[in-house]
Amino acid sequence: MYSGHWSENVKFLFAKKVKNTFFLWAFLVGLSLAFISLLSASTSSWATVPTGMQDWWVGKLPAWVPKPKEPAHNLMTTAKVELGRHLFYDKRLSANQEMACATCHLQEKAFTDGNAVSKGVTLEAGARSAMPLANVAYMPVLTWANPNIQSLETQALIPLFGEHPIEMGMAGREQALMQLFATDKTYQVLFNQAFPQLSNMAKKDKNALYNLATMTQAIASFERSLLSFNSPYDQYKYGGKTNAISESAKRGEDLFFGEKLECYHCHGGFNFTDNSDHERLKFPEQGFHNTGLYNLDGKGSYPSHNIGIAEFTGQPLDMGKFRTPSLRNVALTAPYMHDGSIVSLEQVITQHYALAGKASAGPNGTSPIKNETLVGFELSPQELKDIVAFLNTLTDTQFIQNKAHSDPWKK
Ligand code: HEC
Ligand code: HEC
Incomplete structure (x- = not known):
């Protein structure tokens, strides 16, 4: 192992x-x-x-x-x-x-x-x-x-x-x-x-x-x-374009960075992840977390082919810890999570984070080893729309259309 x-x-x-x-x-x-x-x-x-x-x-x-x-x-x-x-x-x-x-x-x-x-x-x-x-x-x-x-x-x-x-x-x-x-x-x-x-x-x-x-x-x-730094959210937040994102997305932003949802604790910083290294950092930031996706045995275990960094550290408490992904362009990257087990952004919210981890809905209940900031929450239908609207503002269309990144063999 x-x-x-x-x-x-x-x-x-x-x-x-x-x-x-x-x-x-x-x-x-x-x-x-x-x-x-x-x-x-x-x-x-x-x-x-x-x-x-x-x-x-x-x-x-x-x-x-x-x-x-x-x-x-x-x-x-x-x-x-x-x-x-x-x-x-x-x-x-x-x-x-x-x-x-x-x-x-x-x-x-x-x-x-x-x-x-x-x-x-x-x-x-x-x-x-x-x-x-x-x-x-x-x-x-x-x-x-x-x-x-x-x-x-x-x-x-x-x-x-x-x-x-x-x-x-x-x-x-x-x-x-x-x-x-x-x-x-x-x-x-x-x-x-x-x-x-x-x-x-x-x-x-x-x-x-x-x-x-x-x-x-x-x-x-x-x-x-x-x-990729030119999403509507970037234009709104850093480019001074106050109407680059909708009012709903602005409310979603407050939810994302608020203490009810706590998303920003892990998906923070300019790349929406707690993994970062750049010239102003002396030491790189690394974030691996168990979000409570699985609890196969009541002790929080994950499927044996995907046990997270425990595979390399050998530490039982590293079971299910995966690197926090960046949420830039997240509307384009479905299905979600390391194993693609959640199909939409709505479901990431309602069937995973809102329940304090998807495993909570399963036979063994909430994972005992998931990250403790994930305690679940209730959202109104409007709040759900708002948080998804916010996540959608992270799509940088210029990035996905940039010719400099495209297939050079296609003439
Ligand atoms: C404790 C840290 C932590 C918190 C808090 C957190 N996340 Fe995550 N997020 C992760 C990790 C780690 C993964 C990958 C987990 C996996 O694949 O097993 C992830 C995956 C995701 C994904 C899937 C991305 C992809 O490319 O597959 C989305 C979307 C997401 N989180 C959104 C959110 C939202 C919205 C919130 C707030 C409700 C939130 N996260 C709170 C750590 C966190
Ligand atoms: C068969 C599909 C497939 C091909 C082909 C492929 N990748 Fe990937 N790539 C993946 C998967 C799956 C992962 C996640 C791997 C994991 O976590 O074990 C990944 C992860 C990565 C990552 C890590 C990104 C991050 O944020 O940590 C990089 C970089 C990458 N691939 C670059 C490449 C390059 C360069 C090539 C060609 C030499 C390539 N990939 C070919 C499927 C593929």
Whole structure:
């Protein structure tokens, strides 16, 4: 149990595939070259843009939003974002050539897939719901319940090469993938533009440029570029547009931030989650909570394939603790919760939070280990409309229509 998915998923990086010399070689060479060249370009730690290099973030964020942290070895550039966008939308990155990252992360659904749980290339169902990617740059920990995954560069390897569950099914096909990049005209140009410091070395050895390190750095850069700060609520709250949201939504806002519903305790801050990291924070904020969704045994247990961070910490009281999701664009990300078990926003309120957890309606009653701020509440029909109206104001249509985030292969 304790070793969990994470080690299962990356074990292949260090054990099973060691026999595959191309893979190991390309990976290690790529990684060290990337580090050496970037270290020589920048002398210091996080997020210091070397002199002469333009800071990608300038002009990208509204004044009221802090800048996210970016790793010093992978500072944002327009060229890396563009390469990452091509990779994110490329179905050739899967075993059956039919699945891209974008298959489960659709822009029109705020980068979710509309399914309760996702299916990979083998059609085996995974345990959890695909997650929205807006403002993922600010997330200090990734996925629903794995405290060990803290970088987008690392996370990208999981859908590509992970075997529990199989998503894109590329384990064992690393060589073919690098071959694709090295021979495809579009990728040749994009990789050279994204990693100009490796271009020269690649003339002697293509693995210096086409490897897992450069690939994941580009994908992560694209993901960090997915910024969503222009919902009607943002325009109302920070843009001074008093009529950007309805009177009903304004009453819903009061409910959301009030002590009856207590939503803001966990879904607080500019991203509507208590998980946050940015340049003004010394230590990242992390929030994993049990919301009382299940109580299978009277002691608060969850279905065995989805027990939350307890799978990694081994602590019984971590049973059912999942990362608080951001509520930005939440109207587009149904069905809800880690397992997609609640179909609508109305039901999230009436059948879950109002009852102090959905389990309260079941045979074993309210979970004894749910978060104590969740005590349930009664809402009038108008108040229910108001809170849902408020949640609907968090939809940023500019974000889901932004061409910079869309499929570059569609001409
Ligand atoms: C088969 C569907 C599927 C594919 C393909 C897929 N994902 Fe996901 N993605 C998911 C699911 C499901 C989760 C939640 C995983 C979990 O909690 O265990 C997720 C979570 C994530 C997260 C975490 C977001 C957060 O807020 O913590 C990121 C980032 C991500 N995916 C990026 C990618 C990238 C990059 C690719 C392509 C290399 C990709 N995904 C391919 C289904 C998919
Ligand atoms: C104690 C912290 C906490 C409080 C308080 C809280 N939430 Fe949540 N919320 C979470 C966590 C954690 C999840 C994910 C739980 C899971 O999947 O098992 C979640 C999930 C959700 C989701 C599903 C989002 C998605 O993408 O699937 C919605 C919607 C939501 N909460 C709305 C609310 C509203 C509205 C309130 C106030 C009535 C509220 N929350 C109060 C922690 C909290």
